Structures are given as C-alpha cells and as structure tokens.
Amino acid sequence: MVRKLSRAVAAILAGAMLAVLGTEAFFRVIDATPLRWVLPLPQVALYGPDAATGYRHRPNVSGMWLTEHRNFIRTSNLGLRDRDRPLAHGAGPRAIIVGNSIIEAVQVSESQTGPAVAETILSHERPGAEVINLGLSGAKPAVDVARLQSQGLALSPDLAIVVLDVEDLTTSAVIDDREFTGYRPDANGLFHLSYGFRNSSGYRFRTAWAGRLFYWLLDHSEVARIINARKNVGIFAELSPAAAAEQGSTRCSPASLDPYTALFIKGEPADMRGVLDAFVRDLAAIQRDKKLPIIVATRAIEAGCPSLADKRSAIIHAIRAQIEGAGLQYLDLDGRIVAAVGADSAAELYGFGANVGFGHLNVAGNRIYGEIFADVIARALPSQRQPGQ
Amino acid sequence: MSYDTLYFALFLAVTWAAFDILPWRGPVLLVASIVFYAAAGLRDSLVAAAVILANFGFQFPIMRDRRWLYAALVFNIGCLAYFKYRVFLATVAGFDVFSRHIIIPLGISFYIFQLTAFQIDLSRGRAKPFYSLPRFALFKLFFGQLVAGPIMRWRQFGPQIHRLFDGTLPRRRLLGIALGLCLVGLIKKVVFADALAPFVETIFHNGPASIAAAWLGIFLFSSQVYFDFSGYSDIALGLGYLFGLRLAVNFRQPFTALTPQDFWRRWHITLSFWIRDYIFTPLALLKGTRAWLAVSLIIAMALAGLWHGANWTFIVWGVGWALAMLLWHLANRYLIRLGAAQWVLTFGIWLVLLVFFRSIDVEAALKYIGVMFGGSSAGTAPLPNDGAGGALIALGCAGLLALHWSEGYLHTRRTILLMRRFDGLLLRALFAGLALWLLLLPKVQDSPFIYFRF
Numbered sequence: 001m002v003r004k005l006s007r008a009v010a011a012i013l014a015g016a017m018l019a020v021l022g023t024e025a026f027f028r029v030i031d032a033t034p035l036r037w038v039l040p041l042p043q044v045a046l047y048g049p050d051a052a053t054g055y056r057h058r059p060n061v062s063g064m065w066l067t068e069h070r071n072f073i074r075t076s077n078l079g080l081r082d083r084d085r086p087l088a089h090g091a092g093p094r095a096i097i098v099g100n101s102i103i104e105a106v107q108v109s110e111s112q113t114g115p116a117v118a119e120t121i122l123s124h125e126r127p128g129a130e131v132i133n134l135g136l137s138g139a140k141p142a143v144d145v146a147r148l149q150s151q152g153l154a155l156s157p158d159l160a161i162v163v164l165d166v167e168d169l170t171t172s173a174v175i176d177d178r179e180f181t182g183y184r185p186d187a188n189g190l191f192h193l194s195y196g197f198r199n200s201s202g203y204r205f206r207t208a209w210a211g212r213l214f215y216w217l218l219d220h221s222e223v224a225r226i227i228n229a230r231k232n233v234g235i236f237a238e239l240s241p242a243a244a245a246e247q248g249s250t251r252c253s254p255a256s257l258d259p260y261t262a263l264f265i266k267g268e269p270a271d272m273r274g275v276l277d278a279f280v281r282d283l284a285a286i287q288r289d290k291k292l293p294i295i296v297a298t299r300a301i302e303a304g305c306p307s308l309a310d311k312r313s314a315i316i317h318a319i320r321a322q323i324e325g326a327g328l329q330y331l332d333l334d335g336r337i338v339a340a341v342g343a344d345s346a347a348e349l350y351g352f353g354a355n356v357g358f359g360h361l362n363v364a365g366n367r368i369y370g371e372i373f374a375d376v377i378a379r380a381l382p383s384q385r386q387p388g389q
Numbered sequence: 390m391s392y393d394t395l396y397f398a399l400f401l402a403v404t405w406a407a408f409d410i411l412p413w414r415g416p417v418l419l420v421a422s423i424v425f426y427a428a429a430g431l432r433d434s435l436v437a438a439a440v441i442l443a444n445f446g447f448q449f450p451i452m453r454d455r456r457w458l459y460a461a462l463v464f465n466i467g468c469l470a471y472f473k474y475r476v477f478l479a480t481v482a483g484f485d486v487f488s489r490h491i492i493i494p495l496g497i498s499f500y501i502f503q504l505t506a507f508q509i510d511l512s513r514g515r516a517k518p519f520y521s522l523p524r525f526a527l528f529k530l531f532f533g534q535l536v537a538g539p540i541m542r543w544r545q546f547g548p549q550i551h552r553l554f555d556g557t558l559p560r561r562r563l564l565g566i567a568l569g570l571c572l573v574g575l576i577k578k579v580v581f582a583d584a585l586a587p588f589v590e591t592i593f594h595n596g597p598a599s600i601a602a603a604w605l606g607i608f609l610f611s612s613q614v615y616f617d618f619s620g621y622s623d624i625a626l627g628l629g630y631l632f633g634l635r636l637a638v639n640f641r642q643p644f645t646a647l648t649p650q651d652f653w654r655r656w657h658i659t660l661s662f663w664i665r666d667y668i669f670t671p672l673a674l675l676k677g678t679r680a681w682l683a684v685s686l687i688i689a690m691a692l693a694g695l696w697h698g699a700n701w702t703f704i705v706w707g708v709g710w711a712l713a714m715l716l717w718h719l720a721n722r723y724l725i726r727l728g729a730a731q732w733v734l735t736f737g738i739w740l741v742l743l744v745f746f747r748s749i750d751v752e753a754a755l756k757y758i759g760v761m762f763g764g765s766s767a768g769t770a771p772l773p774n775d776g777a778g779g780a781l782i783a784l785g786c787a788g789l790l791a792l793h794w795s796e797g798y799l800h801t802r803r804t805i806l807l808m809r810r811f812d813g814l815l816l817r818a819l820f821a822g823l824a825l826w827l828l829l830l831p832k833v834q835d836s837p838f839i840y841f842r843f
Contacts, residue, residue, distance in 0.1 A: 011814035018815075019822025034781055037773070039584045040830055066833045226829050233831045238394040353591035353770075 020223055027222035036064050036072075042225035043067065045218040046075060046106070049206040052150035053143045054180025054197045056136065057081060061219060068359050069107040069352035080151070082133040083110055089156040092128025095377045096152050098144050099163030102299065103135025105366050107352065112363050117370020122377060131377065132157070140174045141279040142193055146181040148283075153290060159381055161295045161373065162283060163333065169272050170259045183275045191271075191278035251347065252305035257312055260301055264318040276322075284326040293380060296323045297331035304343025329380065336372045390428040390532075391837060392624045393578050395828050400425065401628070408632060415554035418531060418632060419523050425532035429495040436494040437530075440468055444504045445525045448518040451511055458512040465505045472497055477699030496536040498696055500529050502663055503540050507547075509667055516543035524550050533628035537621055537838060539637040539659040549634050563630045565812030566805065568820035570627030572827075573799065577620030579827045581789070583836045585613040588773060593747055596757070596768020603760040605772060605782065607740050610747050612789045615644065618657070621838050641800075644793050647731045648724075649713040649738065664693045687711040697746070702754055706745040713738045 030039045044063025050056035062074035076082040081104045097103055097115045105113040111120075115133035122129040134152055136143065144162050152160060168174055176182050177196035184194035197203050205211050217224035230237075267273040280296070287294045298319055301312060316332055323330040337346055347357040349365030356362070361369060390397050404421040411417055427434050443464055450457035470478065473493050507528070510516035519525035528550050534541060552558040592606030622639040629636040637659050646652035653661040669689035673682050687708055694707020713735075717724055724731055741758060748754035760766045772782060798804060808816075 008814055012818040015815040015818025015820075016822045018819045019826060022819070022823055023826040038588075038785065039580055040833070042830060043833075223826070226826060229831045230829045236394075236396045237831065238391070239396055353587060354594035356595070 023226070024221065024223050027226075031064065031222065037070055041066075042222055042229050044073060045215075045225055045228055046073070047137075048215055049203055049211065050150075051195075051198065051207075052181065053136070053139075053146045054177075054195075054203070056147070056151065058215065063225075065106045067107075068355070069362075071107055071109060073106050074110070078151075078155075080133060081106065081110070081113070081135055083116070085130065085132070087155065090128050090130060092123070092126055092130060093158045093377075093381045094130040094132065094155065095159040095161065095373075095381065096132045096134050096148075096155055096157040097161045097163065097373060098134040098139075098148050098152060099161075100135060100139040100144075100165055100168070101137035102165065102361055102369075103133060103163055104137050105133075105135060105361055106137065107360050108363050108366055112366050114361070114366045114369030114373055117367050118373035118377060121371065121374035125378065126381075129377075131373065135163075138180075140168045140180075140182070141275060142174060142177075142181045142183045145279060145282045145286075146193055148286060153286075153292070157292060159293050159295070159377060161297055161331070161376065163297045163299060164279070165300050166260055166263075166298055167300045169263055169276055174275050175271055183278050185271070185274060189274065191274045193282070252302065252307055254307065256302050257308055257315060260315045261311060264315050264322075280322055280326045280328065283328055287328060293329065295329040295331050295376060295380060297333045297376075299333040301332075301334050303332075303334040304338040304346060331376055333369075333372065337368060340368055340372065390425050392621065392628075393575060393828065393838075398825065398828055401631075405631060412556070414556065414558070414632075415527060415550070416523065418553065419527045422527060422530040422532040422535060426495070426530060426535060432492075433494040436468075436472065436497070437500060440465070440497075440500065440504065441526055441529055442522075444508065445519065445522055447508060448511060448525075451508060452518055455512045458508055461508045462505065465501050465508070469497060469501045474695075474699045499534075499536065499538050499540060502660075502696075503529055506540065506663060506667060507543050510543050516547060519547070519550075521554070524554055527553075531629075531634070533625045533632070533634070534636055537618070537625075538657075539622060539625060539639045540663050541637060541659070545637055546634075553632075553634070558633045563809070563812075565816045565820070566808050567627045567630030568817055568824070569808060570623045570630065572627075572820045572824045574620040574623030574625075574627060575824050575827045577616040577623065578838070579830065581792075582613050582617035582620060583832065583834075585609045585616070586836050587834065589613055589747075592768075592770040593757075595770040596766065597760050598766055598768050598771045600761060600763060601779075602768070602770055602772050603757060603766075604740075605786070606770070607744055607747070607757075607761070608786055608789075611644075611740055611743055612793075614743075614746075615640075615793070617838055642793060642797055644736060644739075644790065645732070645797075646735055647729075648717050648735055649710060650717060652735060652739065653710070653714075660693065660696070664689050664696075668692055683715055686714060690714070701751050702745040702748055705751055705754070706742050709738075709742040709745065713742075 027041050030036055030041045041064060043066045044061065046057050046061055047055045048058040057075040057079045059075055059077055059079035062072070065071045065073045073081075077084045078087060095118075097118075103114060110116055113133055113135075115131045115135070119129065119131035122131060132155055134147055136147060139147065141164060144164070148160060148162060174183060175185075175191075177184055177194040178200060179197055179202075182194050182196070183191040184196070185191050206214070214224075218228055262268040263272055263276065283294050283296065286292060301315060301319075302308065303312065305312070316335070320330045320332075334346075337349070341349065349361055349368055351357050351359040352362050390400065400421070404417065407421070408414055408417045423434075426437060444461065447457060447461040447464070451461060507516055511518060519528065528541075528543075528547060529535070531550075549558065589606060589610045592602055593610070597603035597606050619640040626636050626638065639658050641655040641658065643652055643656035646655050669685055672685035672688060675681065675685075690707040690711035691704050692707070694703040694705070694710075697703045697706075724734070727734065741761070744757050744761070745751070745754045748757060756764075756767075760768065772779065
C-alpha cells in the first residue's frame with residue numbers, strides 16, 4: 001500500500017517537474033527568437049529595492065516589456081532607463097530628467113525616449129551633452145525628490161528637470177509610504193519625506209539574501225517571472241477585469257480642471273496642499289544647497305481648450321507663482337505641447353495601435369517631449385561648461 | 390466564468406473532486422453548472438432558468454399534440470428575438486421603441502438552439518422526453534457546453550445524461566486525453582488567439598494602410614477566430630471527457646477544405662448541421678425545384694449569419710457563403726479541374742467574407758475589401774515592423790497554417806491509442822501542470838472568447 005502510494009506521489013511529482021521544465025523551455029524559445037514580438041511570455045522584471053525611494057531599476061536587466069506596446073528593454077549599467085554611460089561627468093553639459101512612467105517610456109526603444117531624443121538634438125550643438133533619463137514608473141512627488149537626492153545628485157548634473165504629474169496630487173498614494181517613499185506630516189502638520197517601507201516585511205525580504213536569490217531567479221528563469229507577474233496582479237485577477245479604457249472623448253470637460261483649481265488656488269484638500277508645499281520646499285533646498293538649477297515641469301493640466309482657457313490660466317499663474325517664488329524655474333509642459341502640435345493632435349501623442357489617444361507616450365509623443373526638453377535645456381544651461389565646474 | 394482563468398481551474402478541481410468522491414454524480418454536475426452560469430449574473434441566470442423551465446414544460450403537450458411544437462418554437466425564437474435582435478429588428482422596421490441598452494444573456498443563442506432542436510426532435514419521435522427536471526436542466530446546463538456549444542442533440546447527449554444520473558456511466562478511462570484536450574485548447578487560446586488579437590485590432594481599428602496590411606489583418610483574424618473558438622471547443626470536449634461525457638466535435642481542420650461545402654462540414658460543425666437539419670432541409674422540401682433549393686440555401690445561410698449577431702454584416706457574410714456554395718454546386722465540373730487550386734479559391738472566399746464578420750458595418754467591410762484588392766486606403770495601420778520584416782511575417786503566417794494542418798495528427802486513432810497507452814499519473818500531472826502554467830501567465834489585455842458574445 002505504502003509502496004503504491006509512494007509510486008503515485010513520485011509519478012505526480014515527476015509530471016509536475018516535467019511541466020515546469022517544459023514551460024521553461026517553451027518560453028525560453030519564444031524569448032530567444034522573433035516570436036517574442038508576437039507570442040505571450042512573462043514580462044521582464046525591471047525593479048528592485050532601493051533604500052532612498054523604495055524601488056528602482058536594477059542595472060543591466062533586459063527582456064520584453066508587454067504592457068500597452070511590446071518593446072525590448074534593457075536597463076543601463078547605472079540602473080536607469082537609459083543608455084550605458086559612466087557615472088562621472090563628461091566634458092559636455094549634463095542634464096537629468098526626473099519623472100514617472102511618462103518619462104521612463106518603457107513602451108518605446110531607449111533611443112526613442114524623450115530624454116534620448118533631447119540628448120541627440122543637444123549634442124548637435126554641444127558635443128558631449130548628456131540628458132539622462134531618471135523616469136521611474138509610478139513615481140510620485142516624494143519619490144521624485146528622493147530620487148533626485150540620491151541617484152540624481154550622484155550623476156553631478158548641471159541641470160535637473162523634475163516632471164510633476166499633477167494628477168498625483170489628487171490621490172492619497174502620495175502620503176502613503178508603505179511601499180515607497182511618501183510625504184507624511186509631522187506633529188506640526190508639515191510634510192516630510194518618509195520611509196515607512198523600510199520596515200515592511202516585503203522590503204526586508206527583498207534586501208536579504210533570499211531577495212537576492214529571488215532576483216537572480218527572476219533574471220534567469222521564465223517560470224520565476226511567471227510566478228512574480230502573477231503575484232503582482234493577484235491570483236484571481238481575472239475575476240475583476242480591468243475597466244475598459246475610456247473610449248469616449250473627455251477633452252475639455254468643464255469639470256476637468258476643478259481639482260487643480262481647488263489645490264493650487266484654494267489650497268484644498270489641505271494634505272495635498274501640504275505635499276505640494278513640501279515638494280517645492282525640498283526642491284528649492286536641493287537647488288540652494290547643491291547649486292543645481294531645477295526646472296519644475298507640470299503635466300496633465302489640460303491645454304488647448306478655449307472654454308477652459310481662463311480657468312487654466314489662473315491655475316498656471318498660481319503654480320508659476322509658487323514655484324518661481326521658491327527660486328525654481330517653471331515649465332508648462334502641456335502648454336508647450338499644444339503650441340508644438342496643436343490642440344487637436346495632442347491626444348495622438350499617446351497610445352499605441354488601436355488605443356491611440358490613451359495611455360503612455362508613443363514614439364511621436366516622446367519625440368515632441370524630447371524636442372521641448374532639448375529647447376528648455378539649451379536655454380537654461382550655461383553656454384559652455386568650464387572644466388572643473 | 391471563462392475557461393482560461395485560474396478561478397475556473399479551481400472551480401474545475403473542486404467539481405472534479407466532488408464528482409469523484411460523492412455518489413451523486415448527476416446532481417454534482419448540475420450544481421456545478423448552476424454555479425458556473427450564476428457567475429454571469431442574476432439576470433442571465435433567471436433568463437436561462439425561465440427558458441429551461443418553459444422548455445421542460447413544453448415537452449409533454451408536444452408529445453400529445455405536435456401543434457404544441459409551434460408554441461415552443463414561438464417561445465424560443467421569441468426569446469432570442471427579444472433579447473438579441475429587438476434593436477436590430479426595430480431599426481430595420483424604421484422605428485425604435487425599445488431601449489438600446491441591452492446586454493445579451495450569456496450563451497442564449499446556444500441554449501435556445503439546443504432546446505429548439507430537442508423539441509423538434511421530440512415532435513419527430515427522434516428524442517425521448519425528460520421526466521426529471523434536474524436531468525433536463527443538466528442536458529442544457531452542463532458547463533462544458535453551456536456558453537458556446539457544441540450544440541448537442543438529444544441522441545448524442547440525452548442518454549449520457551440519464552446514465553450519469555442512473556450511475557451507469559462507464560468509468561472514466563480517458564483522463565489523459567481529457568487533460569490533453571484542455572491543454573491543446575488552452576494553447577490555442579492563450580498562446581495564439583490572444584497573441585494575434587492586438588494586431589488584428591490595430592489593423593481593423595485604424596484601417597489597413599496597404600494591400601499587404603489588409604491581407605495580413607484578415608489572415609490573422611482568421612487564425613485568431615479559429616484558434617479562439619476551436620480552442621474553446623477542444624476544452625469543452627476535454628471537460629466532457631473529464632466527467633465521462635462525450636461531446637460533439639465542432640472543428641475538423643476547416644482551413645484544409647477544398648470547397649465551401651467541405652468548409653462547412655469542418656467549421657462549427659454542430660451549428661452548420663443544425664442549420665442543415667432544422668432550416669435548410671425543411672425549407673428545401675417545401676418545393677422540389679432547383680431554384681427553390683437555391684433560395685432555401687440562401688435563406689438558411691442568411692439565418693446562420695444572423696445567428697452570430699444582429700448586424701447586416703453577418704447576413705451578408707451568410708449570404709456570401711450561400712452564393713459560394715451555389716457556385717460550386719453549379720460549376721463543380723469546371724472547378725474540380727482546378728485541383729489543389731480549389732483550396733486557394735475556397736480559402737480566399739473565407740478570408741474575403743470574413744471581413745464582413747469582423748467589420749462594424751457593411752460600408753467599413755467594403756472599404757476594407759477594396760484595400761485588399763488595390764483600392765485606395767485611408768487607413769494608417771502598416772505591416773507590423775517591430776522586430777519583423779516581410780519575410781518573417783510571411784514565415785509566421787505559413788507557420789500558423791502549418792500548425793493548423795498538423796492538427797490532423799492530434800486526432801488520429803494512433804494518437805488516441807498512444808495516449809491511452811501512456812495515460813497515467815505522470816502524464817496527467819504533466820498536462821495539468823502545463824495547463825496551470827499557462828493559466829498563471831497574466832493576461833496583457835482582456836480577451837474573452839469571441840463566441841461568448843454570440
């Protein structure tokens with residue numbers, strides 16, 4: 001009886017093991033051939049733990065990105081969504097662009113991202129000019145500041161552009177520090193960078209030897225990536241399918257700017273206003289202490305709607321006043337985009353395939369962003385960086 | 390509840406365990422099927438319950454008086470017309486007194502057709518009545534064929550249901566084959582159909598920018614819809630075998646068909662035979678002339694098209710197939726001389742007509758077909774260029790056809806004997822494990838089975 005049972009268990013285990021090996025081999029074949037542009041495979045796992053921000057790109061990781069648009073992606077030697085480059089400053093000027101997934105642009109190839117396009121344009125006029133992509137998916141204002149302080153300053157930049165997605169200031173995620181750096185209030189109600197994630201079991205696991213083994217597996221095994229991807233979306237994720245993308249146009253809706261009027265002009269809600277003030281305060285401190293010119297670029301404040309022009313103008317005026325009042329420079333990214341391509345074409349800069357108009361920047365969108373960044377950087381940088389400066 | 394999800398796998402595992410352990414196999418499957426369908430929502434469940442109850446009731450008067458069949462037909466077709474076609478019919482009639490916000494109950498076309506076939510067979514003496522409501526309910530509700538077929542006849546499925554409840558169904562000897570079929574179906578759906586969907590969506594949404602893009606788009610949709618529906622059908626067959634039930638085969642390599650008639654003997658077989666037996670043949674028998682035969686075929690195929698959806702595109706699709714079949718019927722002696730070139734012609738007809746199947750309206754379909762044959766294009770979707778040149782795309786398309794052709798080897802007697810020979814815990818664990826890994830892979834985008842919407 002025992003012998004029969006153990007033979008049955010052995011057969012089942014052998015079958016399960018063969019299934020693991022078969023799955024690994026199957027997806028490896030897909031990953032190693034042009035089939036990877038069509039057939040399913042587990043998405044590359046780009047991110048690892050970081051004490052300053054909670055998470056960041058791990059260096060020299062490569063694989064297929066699948067969400068929105070397939071793209072082969074490789075992180076740089078410095079652990080950035082960027083080309084390989086030395087940490088030390090070169091002969092030319094160096095600018096960094098900090099932001100979220102719009103700047104990270106994992107849906108297009110590295111040379112097509114906004115920062116890469118800006119670098120290409122700038123290097124025609126200033127050989128050796130560098131524009132480094134510090135975009136990080138999901139980065140909120142606190143992560144932007146922490147990333148600038150840690151990874152950004154380590155690059156000895158001559159200029160930093162911090163792209164603020166104002167939509168982030170309408171969600172409570174900006175005051176949550178359980179997964180990544182957030183802004184939390186002190187006893188006086190002033191917001192400061194907070195690193196609650198460092199005490200989480202997940203972070204402790206990821207930074208221990210078991211975590212290192214886990215990341216090694218992620219880099220070397222398709223099956224491990226499947227498990228990781230499933231863990232991220234949830235075991236029964238299909239039970240609650242993601243809401244379909246809005247297909248109806250919501251452009252120029254009368255209420256679209258109301259949250260920003262409340263935040264930037266009326267100072268409501270108070271906690272979001274506190275986060276905004278802390279964000280500007282911290283950037284101004286970095287600029288002052290590190291003598292690093294910083295440009296704050298806002299995006300997602302709808303431009304090109306005649307019916308909203310007055311409302312928008314008041315919002316931009318208030319933002320500009322606060323940012324420039326702190327000694328920083330300001331860039332109205334949405335206004336520049338509409339000026340560059342026209343209000344009707346602005347939506348076409350987003351999305352891929354059948355979903356143009358929705359999602360992240362496509363190749364054309366990144367090109368426009370790159371041209372704007374190149375122009376802004378060229379104007380803001382000193383005409384020639386002196387050696388030793 | 391979709392077959393390509395982890396929660397369905399869990400549901401299946403629990404159901405299978407209960408089925409294996411408990412002595413009440415019929416009731417276990419019935420309860421599981423009710424749970425399965427209840428996931429579609431209360432409204433859909435109530436509609437399905439009402440239709441099943443009504444049809445259960447219709448059996449007895451039909452046995453006494455055949456005229457009651459017409460009442461059953463009016464009820465069934467009326468339900469279908471109300472839930473699926475009322476907006477279309479109102480629009481055709483030039484007015485719309487109904488709400489446009491209609492959600493078609495899940496699988497209604499399939500269960501209405503199965504129950505209608507049963508009532509007709511009953512009136513013709515080709516089926517026996519169910520005196521037990523649970524048995525009758527499981528006849529239609531079995532979750533392996535509830536949502537998208539195969540459309541089972543009484544003679545195929547009724548006796549199995551009785552044996553299941555009576556406890557006389559033979560022991561399940563085909564678990565390896567059952568899991569193998571589920572795995573093949575999942576591969577078709579997850580690896581191929583879902584992978585092709587974004588390319589098809591882009592080309593049809595943005596419009597093909599060139600002749601090559603137009604042909605590629607419709608070829609890929611052809612592969613997508615085949616892998617999607619035949620994958621579903623393979624899983625349905627496998628689910629049946631898991632519980633000792635044999636469901637009807639719905640696909641037999643349709644893209645290898647040499648003629649349109651042959652195509653419809655291989656594509657969605659249970660639907661095409663339903664159309665043949667319950668629409669075409671009765672219509673054709675009304676008059677014996679060749680002209681009436683042609684008219685009957687056109688009507689039957691138009692209705693087959695309409696069955697897929699309330700849109701003129703489906704009617705044009707069905708009529709187009711009828712005309713193709715008539716062409717082969719009339720010019721067979723010439724066409725047969727073409728030999729293998731007949732395949733090219735038949736496959737070409739399939740592709741061209743499929744444009745109507747995929748397009749949102751007839752005008753869009755005609756524009757698309759225009760581009761396929763060199764017309765000017767306003768579309769913006771080029772050939773995909775990420776990591777693939779023209780030669781690789783052609784190789785990929787050839788690969789899809791080769792896969793389809795090689796499927797023939799999966800369903801041979803030799804393969805089945807081989808599977809039975811090696812069937813055991815190791816093979817079952819291997820198949821179940823592979824299927825589980827496919828289910829674990831998260832979906833990049835939501836791609837429900839295409840035929841679920843019919």
